[in-house]
Structures are given as structure tokens and as C-alpha cells.
Amino acid sequence: MPLIVLPSSQLLWVRVAALLFTCVAFSVAAHGASVNYSSMGDWCIFCWAFSFACTLLVLLVELFGLQARAPVSWSNFPITVACYASLLCLSASIIFPVYFLKDQNFHSEIRDHRIVSTVFSCLAAVAYMGEVSLSKARPGEVTGYMATAPGLLKVCQTFVACVIFILVSNPVSYDHHPALKWCMAVYCICFILSMAVVVLCVGECTGCLPIPFSKFLSAYGLLAAIMYFTATIIWPVFQFDKQYQRRGNSTNLITVSVLTALNFLLYLADLAYTARLVFVSA
Structure with a gap:
């Protein structure tokens, strides 16, 4: 039975930060930002939810030490997920304020929810970029x-x-x-x-x-x-x-x-x- 491993590393905390930021972004947007029935709103929520789910999967596999049992190359999968997530969150960070904040007059509570989602989306994009930077191959390093x-x-x-x-x-x-x-x-x-x-x-x-x-x-x-x-x-x-x-x-x-x-x-x-x-x- 695998034991939970809690390695204290910079990469771990960056992933945890990205997990929390994406969770807040899509939770707040879905709860009180009134973006229902909008294709752009659905896209932004998908970007955050998809990134959150993939990061959670990576964290669980690594915390339980299941890398060897994963049906994918673990030297390639996490950084691929992080790179896609950074691009998705970056696109959401641009699209969401353009469609839901610019020239929009709504109740202050709705506007506050949208601002919070935008801020945490930007933070998530930065966190994922940090993960890519920490995970990418260094000169002379053998990796995926x-x-x-x-x-x-x-x-x-x-x-x-x-x-x-x-x-x-x-x-x-x-x-x-x-x-x-x-x-x-x-x-x-x-x-x-x-x-x-x-x-x-x-x-x-x-x-x-x-x-x-x-x-x-x-x-x-x-x-x-x-x-x-x-x-x-x-x-x-x-x-x-x-x-x-x-x-x-x-x-x-x-x-x-x-x-x-x-x-x-x-x-x-x-x-x-x-x-x-x-x-x-x-």
C-alpha cells in the first residue's frame, strides 16, 4: 500500500498555489459572476477547471508515489500539463476581463466576483509559468x-x-x-x-x-x-x-x-x- 510522500520542494508549492488559484477562479466565476449561457464564460471556466483537475491529478500521483504505475511518461506528462494550463489560464485572463469587465455595468457584487476571478486567473497563469520554468530541461540534463x-x-x-x-x-x-x-x-x-x-x-x-x-x-x-x-x-x-x-x-x-x-x-x-x-x- 503506497504511503503519502510530502516532499518539500519549490515545485510542489508552485503546483499547490496553481491548484488553489484555479479553484478560486472557477468557483467564484461559477457562483456569483453571472457568466451563464455565455460561450466565452464557459470557455474561461473550462480553462480553470481543466487546469485544476490536471494539477490535482499530478499532485495525487506524486504524493502517493504512483509515478511508476502511471500509464504515461512521468518525465513528460507533468510539464506538458503545466504548459497547456499556463496557456489556458493566460487566455482566460485576457478573455474574461474583455468580455465581462470592459464597458459592463452590473451590480457591484457581480462585478466584484468577476474581478476576483480575473485576478486569480492571472495568478494561476503566473504559477503555471513558474512550474514550467522549474520543470524545463537544464543544459546537460537528461530528461523527457x-x-x-x-x-x-x-x-x-x-x-x-x-x-x-x-x-x-x-x-x-x-x-x-x-x-x-x-x-x-x-x-x-x-x-x-x-x-x-x-x-x-x-x-x-x-x-x-x-x-x-x-x-x-x-x-x-x-x-x-x-x-x-x-x-x-x-x-x-x-x-x-x-x-x-x-x-x-x-x-x-x-x-x-x-x-x-x-x-x-x-x-x-x-x-x-x-x-x-x-x-x-x-
């Missing part, structure tokens, strides 16, 4: 792939792609020209491959590939960088040129252009880090 810079970049790439999917789907803004459908194909293909890398690493299944994992990463990184480079050029041209332009949410279209360029830079950095790991190590 997800704790390295390319692994963390994979998480950011998939998260940015998810935001792009939301923006281009409501309303649909990629179906009036084949070039824009190519951009959508780029987003989908690169997202699937990046998520596949994350799942393979967390599930310790990288040996199942028919080619060496390092060669797969190099080939995929080069392909993704080239594909995103084309999308970075094509998307704004076919959305904002008067010859192809049609009515739509210009804010969403501009945001997608910026996020496409951001993901291109992330894939470019990923390619540079991967090439360094493969060729310098060799």
Missing part, C-alpha cells in the same frame, strides 16, 4: 522530450492552432477561395502532426514509428515550417486584397493573420532547436 525547448514549442503550436480553428470557424472564413482552403489544410495537418508528437512522447510510444524519432522530427519540422510560410503569405493576400475580399469579421481575420505568422516563427524556432539537437548531438 517535452521538457526541452522543442517539446514546449509543440505545445504552443497546437494551442495557437486551436485558437486559429475557433476564429476561422465562427463565421467560416476559408471557403470562398481554394488558396484559403490550402491555409486551412496547413493548420490542420501541422496541428495533427504536432499533437501526434505530444501524444507519442507522453505515451512513451516514440519507438513505434517506422523511422528514428529524431529523423521524423527533422523532416516534419522542415515540412511544417515551409507550409506555414506559404500560409503566412497566402492568408492575408486572399483575405484583404480587394480582388478577393468579402465581408467578414475583420478583427478575426487580422488575428488569424497574426497567429499564422506567430506559428510560423514557432515552427521555425522548433526546426532550429531540433536541427541543433540532432546534428550537434551526433
